[in-house]
Amino acid sequence: MEVCNCIEPQWPADELLMxxxxxxxxxxAIAYFSIPLELIYFVKKSAVxxxxxxxxxxGAFIVLCGATHLINLWTFTTHSRTVxxxxxxxxxxxxxxxxxxxxxxVHIIPDLLSVKTRELFLxxxxxxxxxxxxxxxxxxxxxxHVRMLTHEIRSTLDRHTILKTTLVELGRTLALExxxxxxxTRTGLELxxxxxxxHQHPVEYTVPIQLPVINQVFGTSRAVKISPxxxxxxxxxxxxxxxxxxxxAVRVPLLxxxxxxxxxxxxxxxxxxxLMVLMLPSDSARxxxxxxxxxVEVVADQVAVALSHAAILEESMRARDLLxxxxxxxxxxxxxxxxxxxxxxxxxxxMNHEMRTPxxxxxxxxxxxxxxxxxxxxxxxxxxxxxxxNLLATLMNDVLDLSxxxxxxLQLELGTFNLHTLFRxxxxxxxxxxxxxxxxxxxxxxxxxxxxxxGDEKRLMQIILxxxxxxxxxxxxxxxxxxxxxxxxxxRAADFFVVPTGSHFYLRVKVKDSGAGINPQDIPKIFTxxxxxxxxxxxxxxxxxxxxxxxxxxxxxMEGNIWIESDGLGKGCTAIFDVKLGISERSNESKQSGIxxxxxxxxxxxxxxxxxLVMDENGVSRLVTKGLLVHLGCEVTxxxxxxxxxxxxxxxxxxxxxxxCMPGVExxxxxxxxxxxxxxxxxxxPLLVALSxxxxxxxxxxxxxxxxxxxxxxxxxxxxxxxxxxxxLEPRVLYEGM
Amino acid sequence: xxxxxxxxxxxxxxxxxxxxxxxxxxxxxTELKKLxxxxxxxxxxxxxxxxxxxxxxxxSNMARALDxxxxxxxxxxxxxxxxxxKGSSSSVGAKRVKALCVSFKEYCEAKNYxxxxxxxxxxxxxxxxxxxxxxxxxxxxxxxxxxxxxxxQVDIN
Numbered sequence: 001m002e003v004c005n006c007i008e009p010q011w012p013a014d015e016l017l018m019x020x021x022x023x024x025x026x027x028x029a030i031a032y033f034s035i036p037l038e039l040i041y042f043v044k045k046s047a048v049x050x051x052x053x054x055x056x057x058x059g060a061f062i063v064l065c066g067a068t069h070l071i072n073l074w075t076f077t078t079h080s081r082t083v084x085x086x087x088x089x090x091x092x093x094x095x096x097x098x099x100x101x102x103x104x105x106v107h108i109i110p111d112l113l114s115v116k117t118r119e120l121f122l123x124x125x126x127x128x129x130x131x132x133x134x135x136x137x138x139x140x141x142x143x144x145h146v147r148m149l150t151h152e153i154r155s156t157l158d159r160h161t162i163l164k165t166t167l168v169e170l171g172r173t174l175a176l177e178x179x180x181x182x183x184x185t186r187t188g189l190e191l192x193x194x195x196x197x198x199h200q201h202p203v204e205y206t207v208p209i210q211l212p213v214i215n216q217v218f219g220t221s222r223a224v225k226i227s228p229x230x231x232x233x234x235x236x237x238x239x240x241x242x243x244x245x246x247x248x249a250v251r252v253p254l255l256x257x258x259x260x261x262x263x264x265x266x267x268x269x270x271x272x273x274x275l276m277v278l279m280l281p282s283d284s285a286r287x288x289x290x291x292x293x294x295x296v297e298v299v300a301d302q303v304a305v306a307l308s309h310a311a312i313l314e315e316s317m318r319a320r321d322l323l324x325x326x327x328x329x330x331x332x333x334x335x336x337x338x339x340x341x342x343x344x345x346x347x348x349x350x351m352n353h354e355m356r357t358p359x360x361x362x363x364x365x366x367x368x369x370x371x372x373x374x375x376x377x378x379x380x381x382x383x384x385x386x387x388x389x390n391l392l393a394t395l396m397n398d399v400l401d402l403s404x405x406x407x408x409x410l411q412l413e414l415g416t417f418n419l420h421t422l423f424r425x426x427x428x429x430x431x432x433x434x435x436x437x438x439x440x441x442x443x444x445x446x447x448x449x450x451x452x453x454x455g456d457e458k459r460l461m462q463i464i465l466x467x468x469x470x471x472x473x474x475x476x477x478x479x480x481x482x483x484x485x486x487x488x489x490x491x492r493a494a495d496f497f498v499v500p501t502g503s504h505f506y507l508r509v510k511v512k513d514s515g516a517g518i519n520p521q522d523i524p525k526i527f528t529x530x531x532x533x534x535x536x537x538x539x540x541x542x543x544x545x546x547x548x549x550x551x552x553x554x555x556x557x558m559e560g561n562i563w564i565e566s567d568g569l570g571k572g573c574t575a576i577f578d579v580k581l582g583i584s585e586r587s588n589e590s591k592q593s594g595i596x597x598x599x600x601x602x603x604x605x606x607x608x609x610x611x612x613l614v615m616d617e618n619g620v621s622r623l624v625t626k627g628l629l630v631h632l633g634c635e636v637t638x639x640x641x642x643x644x645x646x647x648x649x650x651x652x653x654x655x656x657x658x659x660x661c662m663p664g665v666e667x668x669x670x671x672x673x674x675x676x677x678x679x680x681x682x683x684x685x686p687l688l689v690a691l692s693x694x695x696x697x698x699x700x701x702x703x704x705x706x707x708x709x710x711x712x713x714x715x716x717x718x719x720x721x722x723x724x725x726x727x728x729l730e731p732r733v734l735y736e737g738m
Numbered sequence: 739x740x741x742x743x744x745x746x747x748x749x750x751x752x753x754x755x756x757x758x759x760x761x762x763x764x765x766x767x768t769e770l771k772k773l774x775x776x777x778x779x780x781x782x783x784x785x786x787x788x789x790x791x792x793x794x795x796x797x798s799n800m801a802r803a804l805d806x807x808x809x810x811x812x813x814x815x816x817x818x819x820x821x822x823x824k825g826s827s828s829s830v831g832a833k834r835v836k837a838l839c840v841s842f843k844e845y846c847e848a849k850n851y852x853x854x855x856x857x858x859x860x861x862x863x864x865x866x867x868x869x870x871x872x873x874x875x876x877x878x879x880x881x882x883x884x885x886x887x888x889x890x891q892v893d894i895n
Contacts, residue, residue, distance in 0.1 A: 620789045718773065
């Protein structure tokens, strides 16, 4: 028996079993060799694989295992020692590598697992973010819808459009089947179906407001899901759809104007709400989502705001219409009043004339009749007639004066007059009556009382006459004293301060009588027209009671004050009045200086730089007038028409010469307009001189009436012009030219 | 030279006085002369030039207004022009022209066509005559000045 170095297999050669082992080993080897190839192939394909060197190790392990199994194939049959050696080497190597790999896998596998968990985690996160993004998107979309809805709602100020638009837009945005608005009725006890989106509703379809479901909705500002069967939601006939869509209702506050405050949300104290009902489509199995409910709530609020804007607008439009109506009415009333005043004035003017003429006739003829031969009875009759007609004439005058005074159409006629003479005249007029009644009258004129003053002589006389006349009338015995003085200090009335200006002064006249006196309580009534105190004395004196009223008005016109002081009944009374008069320097100076007036008063002989305006349509005469004035040193501006004159005239011009030769009064109108223009300004108006072809009385009167300061006859000579300018520019109140 | 000046001055004085005496000029003209000074040396000439231009214009206006061939005579227009002319002539002291204007105006108001036409012709003649006379007077003045003398002030009393 040869001793061979062959190794005998451990087990007996069982043919079948061995065959199977053989085949299995073969396939295992193939697999073991192909696995790394696959691995390499796929890893190369994939971009990411962190553990390449693990792969190598694993590859080695697999290859060696494969080699082991491959070599195992040879060990089934008798094999040489070399094979056994190789086998052993392979096995050993395999063992080493496997152990290394096993050891390494201990480190690797947790990592790989954690990768897996991370991947799972990220996937979850991604899913979560997806969800959130979906949510945000829906919210943003809701927001967009709300903005769009709001914009639609707020783009109109018409109530109906607002509400209709709301329903339409909501219906569109939320894809609603039906949308309805219930408004509270006037009584507030019912809700009336006012607007629906699709279905026509019967008019006057109401539900009582006290339903529990309605109270529930009104109780909260949120959108509330309600049953589709509740009365507010049952808008259309149930037509067999078995699954009604979900219904949501929300309250819409109807803000009243008065509680719409800017700063804080108005307290819903009025508790007037409308009900908005929204229905999802039937058979859709849609549910109300939270964001949809929020949308509905926001819209309801916006509608409330929009409605209040509309209400405000309606209010203001109504107020404006009302104001316009009132305006028209006021205008009409004013015009009527003006017409009435004009009519009255016309009437008065006519009546005045109409009444006076017969009156004068009566008085005149009665007086004449008195002069003739009459029997005592006849004389008595005539005297009575005369007395009565005089009274009547006085009454007429008084009434006319008073009415003219009342509507302010009376103007004082200023003129220079002698004050001392005036007092004496008044006294002379009253003396006869006073003598008859045995009432001595004394006149005291203060030494500093100016002699020549400027004022309305006629009316001042009227006032003094009236007061002194009253004093005489109401005194049965005693005496009357009239005192006139210049006053500078405060008068009795606290709101009336006397400020003597340069060329004016205040004249105070006190008329003291020792007659019946007046009850202090009656004093305020005295000055009201037609009022008379009830004492016997007054009733027998006659008169209409107008005298004092008229006097008061005249005094007021003269910027003065009048009052009566009395110590009581039977103790007499003192009537005092102050009036403002102008001082005329003419003759007052001469009186004070004692020398007669001479033309030695320094006159201006040249008027250098004096700015004047010349208005004349005729070019030649304009040029001549200009030459005249330039020769005297003036600075002349020339205009050739009324309009130009008005345009050009300014406060710098001291004098305006205007040609009034053209017939008619157009040229005189310019004087009025200049007056007008300058009364509005603070400045002194220029002096107005007319250049006329004639200076007869009517022209002069016309000039005066139009407010001109003087009149010159054309053509003007140099001396005339010089004189005129000197006179004009001396500080005098009144000018009489030419 | 002085003799020439004196002669010229004498001529000027006589001529001027004759103008006043013949009624061509009146006191207003004297006033006008007073206004001529160093500040406005040609004042009188300016005014008179303007006056004569005015005359021409107004007279042609009046002639046009009195022209029957263009339709009815508008006496108000004629009256307006006459008024203007009266004003101008009185401003310069053209005595005769002014007098004519006065009667012209009366004819106008009476709507006397023949009277108006006659007056118009007379006005035309008068102003031209006045113009010539004044021109002569001014020429005399110029001669005096050229001769080195001064124009004398003529006192009309």
